Amino acid sequence: MCHCHRYGNTQELLIPRARASEHERVSCATDDHAKDGVRSNSDTKPLSAVSDNQQTVANPSTSAARFGDPMSEQQIREKNVGAVPKKTRALNEWSVKVWVDWARHRNAQPVTVYEPGYPIPEDIGLLDDAMLNYWGQRFIMEIKRQDGADHPPNTLHQLVCGLQRYLRNVCGKLYINFIKEGTQFNDFRKSLDTRMKELYAAGVGIKRSSSDPVTMSDEIRMWEIGVFNSSSATGLSNAVFYYNGKLFGFRGFQEHINCQATQFEILEDKEQNLRYILFTPGQRKNSQGGLKGRKFVQEPVRHYEQPDRQHNLVELYERYLALIPRAGPMYRQPLDGVDENNNPKFSAATISHNGIKSMMKRFFTEAGIDTNDSKITNHSARVSLCTTLYNKNFADKALTSRSKHRSNAVQAYQREQFDILNGISDALEPELKNPKVQVKGDGLELKLEKPKFCVTETVSSAADEKISSAKVEQYSRPATMEFPVLPSSDCHVDDGLVIHVPNCVKNLVIVKSDEKK
The missing domain is CATH 1.10.443.10 (Intergrase catalytic core)
Structure with missing residues (x-):
């Protein structure tokens, strides 16, 4: 490291005896060849012995390729700003603008005159930590959209994060953290949390707007x-x-x-x-x-x-x-x-x-x-x-x-x-399902919607008798289901009944009205 600027115009750096070998002095004007080894005394010259042209460009082709043009403070700042994602920059600028608009409005209110720290600075970076904590609570509780509606809870969080980035990156207050618990801004954080819960309970921001897929x-x-x-x-x-x-x-x-x-x-x-x-x-x-x-x-x-x-x-x-x-x-x-x-x-x-x-x-x-x-x-x-x-x-x-x-x-x-949605709905529905009862030809036909149920029917052999009841037994536990009562005119059964049952049924028991099997 060259210490020339630390000691004014001194152009030579003396090396202590304990650290020096055969060289008594080294020049601060080193070039690319220094990495090949320490030059001999005959090759070493103080800066005062080097011409202006030699100091400026030792090897034009090498230095031009190896180093870029000198960067100004403004250029470096612009590069640092440009490295921030565009949407993040826009959010930061919007957050600061909301603060400015709110501060102007709040300063115009008569009650603000009697509060500490009046007037509220439009540049939030001018507030000390105590006033930032104080006014931050009121800011988060009072701000609304331009049309007078409430901001969604997530928008309030984004606003606070935008102000936090401004205070850190622009104002140099790197310690600022409004979201972390147990800091000097704990009251500000508590107000933000309370307001977000209040809005959520009121139904603001519950339905999020997100892109739908292309079917x-x-x-x-x-x-x-x-x-x-x-x-x-x-x-x-x-x-x-x-x-x-x-x-x-x-x-x-x-x-x-x-x-x-x-x-x-x-x-x-x-x-x-x-x-x-x-x-x-x-x-x-x-x-x-x-x-x-x-x-x-x-x-x-x-x-x-x-x-x-x-x-x-x-x-x-x-x-x-x-x-x-x-x-x-x-x-x-x-x-x-x-x-x-x-x-x-x-x-x-x-x-x-x-x-x-x-x-x-x-x-x-x-x-x-x-x-x-x-x-x-x-x-x-x-x-x-x-x-x-x-x-x-x-x-x-x-x-x-x-x-x-x-x-x-x-x-x-x-x-x-x-x-998937229909499968979930089907799984959560009651498993018992009404069978279809249809009049087919001159007989009564019963079909089960799902083949996982076994059926025991109770019917009368007389055409003018109504279907009285049916027991639908599931494999794991029995259940009872009442069939709809059909008018006698719709039942044309000549001592016969067609019942469709799943393959798993080995025996089908028909119980007549006299209860004899």
Whole structure:
């Protein structure tokens, strides 16, 4: 380490005798050759003996390649801010704005004049810890939406977290923690907890708005209508966008924007004699890199072709990648018509951000699919991935190998489809079920809905007698069920009764009205 600046203009550093060998002095102006060993006395010169040109650039080609341009404080600050996810920055800015609006409103109230710390500073960073704890309680209890409605409980939590990040990152108060118990802000935390419980009890924010999955019938319709196809540039682009979400778990917007064509390769598994798409994930929401994520490695994802399917997705990706530049953004603007080789054409320009945001909604509109009862967003393709694998009974490990979830948040994406929901409903219903009673021909026919019940019937041989009762016995325990009473005019039984019973029944006992067997 060079200590030249610590001691003013001193240009030479003396080494203590105990640590020096044959060298008495070393120069602070070392270069790349110093790593090869200590130079001899004849090669060592003090800085004062080195010309200005030599001090500036010892080896222009080497230093220019090894070091970047000098960075100013402003440039470093901008890079640090840019490393924060865009949505997080927006939430931080919104949280600070809500505080500013509330402080102006509160200062205009006559009662505020008599409270400690008046006026409330519009910059929350100017408050000391005691006043931050005091005014924080009132802030969280009083704020509402612009239309006068209450904020959902989760929104209040996000507001507090946004203010906390502002105080830490911008104001330098790294010790601030509003969420942790037992700090100097415990009253603020208690008020936040109380307000969230109060809102939840009032039904505010109970129903969360989340993206719905794309059903298989909707997906098939998009192929049939031509929203997805491999013959046009627009159809190819649409299909690749959707399946990037369904096959590889792309989130709604930023991951599509950041996607590069070089992340996809078409390879062959020679052992299985199948081709596959190899997708290598880049920076994602839960894998930003940096100090916290340095040990986390996202494994590439393989999607094997399915030769028996009408639409071969490996061929679709191969065709798309062959028609766009191999390096650079994945989504290129599709053009009308074909080139001289009769292939779809793509522009060098990328699809706009606004175009990316509305892709899934456009697909449904073009396919004529009604979305009034569902919430369809770009995120719906990722929800379809998790929902499909969950309903097909894949283990969570297999599911997360595609979705790349790192927590149990994957459960929020798993939506039970009809077969599972209906199966749960069926399992929870009372097991006894009314058999169907039908008049068939000149006899009375009884059918059981479920074959797991044994039946004992009590009927009369007379045509004008009514069905009186029936005992339905389950294997584990008996139960009694009353059949509906039919009018005599509907019962045309000539001393006979047709009863359908399951194969498990070995003996059927008919008890007549005289109770003789």
